[in-house]
Amino acid sequence: MTASAIDPISGRPRDGSAGIDHLAKLARLQSAFAAGIAPADPTRPVPGIDNWTVRDLVVHLAGIHHWAAAQARAEHTSPLDRDPDDLPGLYASTAAELTDTLTELGPDRTGSTLLGPGPASFWHRRQVHETLIHLGDLYAAGSGRWSAEVFDGAVDLTPALWADGIDEVVQVMEPRQVRLGRIQPLARIVALHAVDAGATFQLGAHEDGRIRQDPAAVVSGPARDLLLVLWRRIPLESAGVGVDGDRSAVEKALATAITP
Incomplete structure (x- = not known):
């Protein structure tokens, strides 16, 4: 990656x-x-x-x-x-x-x-x-x-902005949670594929001292749904996303406070 x-x-x-x-x-x-x-x-x-x-x-x-x-x-x-x-x-x-x-x-x-x-x-x-x-x-x-x-009806935003929010979570927010000792480093890396933005991100890959590894799973869907899942506003099961790979790795990652 x-x-x-x-x-x-x-x-x-x-x-x-x-x-x-x-x-x-x-x-x-x-x-x-x-x-x-x-x-x-x-x-x-x-x-x-x-x-x-x-x-x-x-x-x-x-x-x-x-x-x-x-x-x-x-x-x-x-x-x-x-x-x-x-x-x-x-x-x-x-x-x-x-x-x-x-x-x-x-x-x-x-x-x-x-x-x-x-x-x-x-x-x-x-x-x-x-x-x-x-x-x-x-x-x-x-x-x-x-x-x-x-x-819908409140604001209309592009997939690029929603994807930018995903990038901020994986590069800034989740690593900061680890750095502050609020959560432990994720056991396994999870890839996030924003299909409408044509971009893929790796959750857990930017933690301090992380050794690069292949993702345990890939979560694919619209950037908006992916970002709202990361911020714990909508649950994985009701989001418009699919999981390829070890779903338990995704669930464990999302069960931690990856965002404050």
Whole structure:
């Protein structure tokens, strides 16, 4: 398996090509999330996240935007109101803070990232996928259940962006979980084939000290379904994917906290 075409700390193609305009995608996703706040019942539970309500979700994402902006500036985070009266206003202010900060800094300004010192473009990508997953949570709360279709009508995204999220999980999120001691290294590598994006990734191959090995199984399907399975939003058995090889290796990998 060749190395990923994406540099994990910059979120940009290693060959210097333009790649995905994450900052533009972030603004679009933030708009979709903001549009879903006002009509939502803040007391509604968020499916699949124990004890979370819509209020908790909005406050969480607002706080993450605020924190990420500070990280990009290499500053400490000031506290936010954890029980605001105006949920739409809170989210609007922190979403603007994040996008304004990233625009002003430019992609190459060095700050703090989840991988150590690195360019602000890390947060362009990280906040796209943070917002994307929580956008699904917001609309799942409205429908009462999680499915890949919760995004339909809320936002239309290309397979390339969903595949970019898979790449972030395998290169950044899962290895970080191992590095922080939250999970043990995966017993066996699992390949993920995003059929609509024409891309294949290896879960477990980027852990520190990993010895390269052939994957125990290949999970194939649309990039959207694969990413939502990795983030534990939809179960393997109800996703539009197929498994070739040792299914138990896939199930064991997904049973661990490969994403926070």
